[in-house]
Amino acid sequence: MWRGLWTLVSRAARGPHSPRLCTRQASGYPAPGSGATIFALSSGQGRCGIAVIRTSGPASGHALRSLTAPRDLPPARKACLRLLSDPRSGEPLDRALVLWFPGPQSFTGEDCAEFHVHGGPAVVSGVLQALGSVPGLRPAEAGEFTRRAFAHGKLSLTEVEGLADLIHAETEAQRRQALRQLDGELGDLCCGWAETLTKALAHVEAYIDFSEDDNLEEGVLDQADSEVRRLEVALGVHLRDARRGQRLRSGAHVVVAGPPNAGKSSLVNLLSRKPVSIVSPEPGTTRDVLETPVDLAGFPALLSDTAGLREGVGPVEQEGVRRAQKRLEQADLILAVLDASDLASPASCNFLDTVVIPAGAGNPNGSHQRLLLVLNKSDLLPTGCSDPHPDLPSHLLLSCLTGEGLDGLLEALKKELAALCGDPSTGPLLTRSRHQHHLQGCLDALGQYRQAKDLALAAEALRVARGHLSHLTGGGGTEEILDIIFRDFCVGK
Numbered sequence: 001m002w003r004g005l006w007t008l009v010s011r012a013a014r015g016p017h018s019p020r021l022c023t024r025q026a027s028g029y030p031a032p033g034s035g036a037t038i039f040a041l042s043s044g045q046g047r048c049g050i051a052v053i054r055t056s057g058p059a060s061g062h063a064l065r066s067l068t069a070p071r072d073l074p075p076a077r078k079a080c081l082r083l084l085s086d087p088r089s090g091e092p093l094d095r096a097l098v099l100w101f102p103g104p105q106s107f108t109g110e111d112c113a114e115f116h117v118h119g120g121p122a123v124v125s126g127v128l129q130a131l132g133s134v135p136g137l138r139p140a141e142a143g144e145f146t147r148r149a150f151a152h153g154k155l156s157l158t159e160v161e162g163l164a165d166l167i168h169a170e171t172e173a174q175r176r177q178a179l180r181q182l183d184g185e186l187g188d189l190c191c192g193w194a195e196t197l198t199k200a201l202a203h204v205e206a207y208i209d210f211s212e213d214d215n216l217e218e219g220v221l222d223q224a225d226s227e228v229r230r231l232e233v234a235l236g237v238h239l240r241d242a243r244r245g246q247r248l249r250s251g252a253h254v255v256v257a258g259p260p261n262a263g264k265s266s267l268v269n270l271l272s273r274k275p276v277s278i279v280s281p282e283p284g285t286t287r288d289v290l291e292t293p294v295d296l297a298g299f300p301a302l303l304s305d306t307a308g309l310r311e312g313v314g315p316v317e318q319e320g321v322r323r324a325q326k327r328l329e330q331a332d333l334i335l336a337v338l339d340a341s342d343l344a345s346p347a348s349c350n351f352l353d354t355v356v357i358p359a360g361a362g363n364p365n366g367s368h369q370r371l372l373l374v375l376n377k378s379d380l381l382p383t384g385c386s387d388p389h390p391d392l393p394s395h396l397l398l399s400c401l402t403g404e405g406l407d408g409l410l411e412a413l414k415k416e417l418a419a420l421c422g423d424p425s426t427g428p429l430l431t432r433s434r435h436q437h438h439l440q441g442c443l444d445a446l447g448q449y450r451q452a453k454d455l456a457l458a459a460e461a462l463r464v465a466r467g468h469l470s471h472l473t474g475g476g477g478t479e480e481i482l483d484i485i486f487r488d489f490c491v492g493k
Helices: 002-014 060-068 121-132 144-151 157-168 172-182 185-210 220-240 242-250 264-272 315-330 346-361 406-421 433-451 455-473 479-486
Strands: 037-041 048-056 080-085 092-101 112-119 137-139 252-257 290-296 299-305 333-339 370-376 395-397
Touching (some): 037 121, 037 144, 048 060, 048 121, 048 144, 060 080, 060 092, 060 112, 092 121, 112 121, 121 137, 144 157, 157 172, 157 185, 157 455, 172 185, 172 242, 172 299, 185 455, 220 433, 242 299, 242 406, 242 433, 252 264, 252 315, 252 406, 264 290, 264 299, 264 333, 299 406, 333 346, 346 370, 370 406, 395 406, 433 455
Parallel strands (some): 037 137, 252 299, 252 333
Antiparallel strands (some): 290 299
């Protein structure tokens, strides 16, 4: 009897019109202009060997026939060589590979066609103009192909975000994370959590409706409480690591700081592999904060070159020092640079006392700022002097002039950035503030469940928690949020 009650209550918990969150279904949000057939260049702009033009919509088959007449449609999902001609004049445009993807077995879930043409501007322009002359076709908007895939249940919202991140990935770590999210790792995790909430909700509903039934299993509410507690722990772990995923997507803030003339600008130029900062033997050359995005050991970072920290300078440089100190407070990782041949100078000693040692000691709440101490200009040290100052905090020797020690610095940066940004291979990361918002909302609702004195209120809290997971994967939301997400895509994707 309990199995039958479980089925009925589980169905009631979802509501008459609410699909199972773990089953990929159409999102319920129609794509803009759905019903029309769209076309666009999907490969990059400019001259190339091969350019890919795609269509999606009910007139895709007609468009393919129009440009390849009098030939019929090729076999589904099989590349065929065809002569493309302008349907108005019959003028040959190109000899290309064409593919036919009848829906729903296509990227968007609709009938789709692809034209793999030679990538010259004249060829691409001619084929696009020919498609525009076919009745029922119009140029696609930015992200419209992916939005149609979402609308037809081909991708969840987290997978759409993973696809956008994959297109914009610039480092190895970003690529790995985006690919795992595109493969549904985060969505599957939320799916498991949603199943847990569905089960707990069914237990609570069953107790409300059938508590006087002798056939109801004992400990139903205890079982629901246990499942909720385990879920709270799991959500808490992911929320504590939320900043790591966001750093991986947008880049960790790495600030290069030190006294004047320690080689900070030389280090920034070395790590960015381009002349970002002016290098001069004159102290105080850098007066403002110079920032450049870089790939550091496979991780994204925003590298900031700052003014040398010293006192008793003019008002312009003093403003640069103030800005440098502010950047230090905001840094995810500090690259503290000192001149290895001038460690006894007042500026070096003051920097050690005010920046390096406090960062290593941490603050009263138990956390500490990550810092790597780099002793630059090791080429000026006496020959055979491997480490002239073993009494200093843990440090790395480097010569920006010769490059000696750079491999060791990059390895240390890789370890620090892996801790800051997270390792995509260890599990799903929360790469957007939207993810954090809904998981926090889910956790807050579970807290209301535990505090509820009435079982009806407890059941409602579980529904709210499950609703946040549904919004995260795209089962609910607003058009404004969807517009923001799909705006990241280019035309043709």
